Amino acid sequence: MTSPNQVLQGDSCQPNAYKFSPALPSRYKTDGIFKALAWAAVVISLTVLVVLLADVANDGISRINWNFLTSFPSRRPAESGLLSALVGTIWVMALVALFSFPIGVGAGIFLEEFIADSFFENIVEVNIANLAAVPSIIYGLLGLQVFVRWLFPITGGRTILSGALTLTLLILPIIIIATRESLRAVPSSLRQAGFALGATRWQVVREIIFPQALPGILTGVILALSRAIGETAPLITIGALTFIAFLPPLSLQGLRTTFSVLPIQVFNWVSRPQAEFHLLAAGGIIVLMVMLLLMNGIAIYLRNRFQQNR
Amino acid sequence: MNADSNLSQVADALWKPNRGLNNFVQRAVVITFAMFALISIATTFGIVASLVFETFEFFTAVPIWRFLTDRQWTPLFTNAQYGIFVLLSGTFLTSLIAIVVAVPLGLFSAICLSEYASPNLRRWLKPALELLAGVPSVVFGYFALLLVTPFLRSMFPQIAGFNALSAGLVLGISITPLIASLSEDAIYAVPDSLRQGCYALGTTRRETITGVVLPAALSGIVASCILAISRAVGETMIVALAAGQNPTMTLNPFVPIMTMTAYIVQVSLGDTPAGSLAYKSIFAVGTSLFLLTLILNVFSFWFVRRFQEKYE
Incomplete structure (x- = not known):
């Protein structure tokens, strides 16, 4: 007969597990405390989320009106609005989506479908994992040096185009990783079936694999875009302005105008000492959070549909 | 013989589709x-090149030993001093507070x-944490500066309006989901047979879990914890808003300090012409930040590869 003590000394358990106590009530008591701590952690995290949202909503809801959405920022808090920031955010996000979707998905397809398990793929994979963990402000310095200064003739300096390119580089790793995961989830029997019919690799990807993976890819892209929409630090670093009293023209020239975005407007309002501006900031945060929630909602909807189909 | 080869030629022509366009x-x-x-590789090169280029220029103007040994960080004053450790101490302090908050919260949440949690509840709780x-x-x-700081000051009146404590606490909350989500993935991947075996003993x-x-x-x-530290070190807006703009070498969480990221924001907001020493200094600070996070990230990846348990 082995006693429980000896069994618990096996190397799958931690070394001090031999302090086996047969006093079950006290062990259950520790269990109860541990369980309570675990639940407390979740409750605390969610409470913070609720308090944060409630506080912002409470402060800012009185500021949400048509005037707030359609006027330019001003020194007088009562007349101030976020039109230029809102339009700037829409411009930048449209461009980021336009750049990052083809580049990120294309790179993901290339890595996963065309050169999987090669030396080059390994290098790019390690590189992307590292890039995904680089702080966003470093991307701001990259944008400042490369897009604002070195590529000045193309971007025109601290402009919408520079901002969009910087944010594109920032979210590319996320999109590439999401694309590869969705492609990997498509069963390889489908690929084999396509090859057996005599299709080229690209035909198989285009006609069979990509449509299957598309909902997952879209989810990843939307989540990446919702990361970009809230990014403040890289755009401050490349020099987005806080006071813009005009809208970019709806033409190619619009790409080369200076701009502001919602998070920067919020940052500017929060960092002012007057309490009136803090209310404006709360209003700006509400607009930002509504846009974010919409994007997240679409992503979750796509994911659920995707999971039901499989 | 002749007919045969004709036939095979015809068959070949029939069999081989015209793949020119497809190929x-x-x-x-x-x-x-x-x-x-290749853009992703180019991004890495771009980051390194832009950082190295300006940092090199910075170190031709300011010797590196001053960067490492000065006791103050005052690059915008006439009597400029460039002690990076002043900014590092600010980053260290806020990250330390953050990690003290985030590790227990995140780990217990993951557990x-x-x-x-029942599978049904888990389906709701996980998206909530991701939110x-x-x-x-x-x-x-905003939360740190306008809600947490006034709350802390109502309890401890000696706390300054900008302080590392409230920035660190909120920073901790912001990285909690990262720890919770990644740790949960790791815990969830442990096969049930191990738990069952342990219960059978x-x-x-709780004993099974720990x-x-x-x-x-x-x-x-x-x-996940190392990645969270790296995230806390590189986080910008919380510390720029709530921790202050006052470079001091201190571990007192009640006074205004300045982190590396907050310095980059401060200079970027001002009207600093390209080529000036202040402009170059943000790249020197950026390089320090990049190296610090890179070391943490690489260590984290290495740790997983080295110690990951594989269950089939």
């Missing part, structure tokens, strides 16, 4: 996509989600 399209697509993949992760950092900054649930499940998932948990 051409495929080649064009592959080359384009390869270019896209709760994977071990205690917390999706809150933009400037919103957390007569252990309670004795078997957590050690089995340790590599993933440690890696």
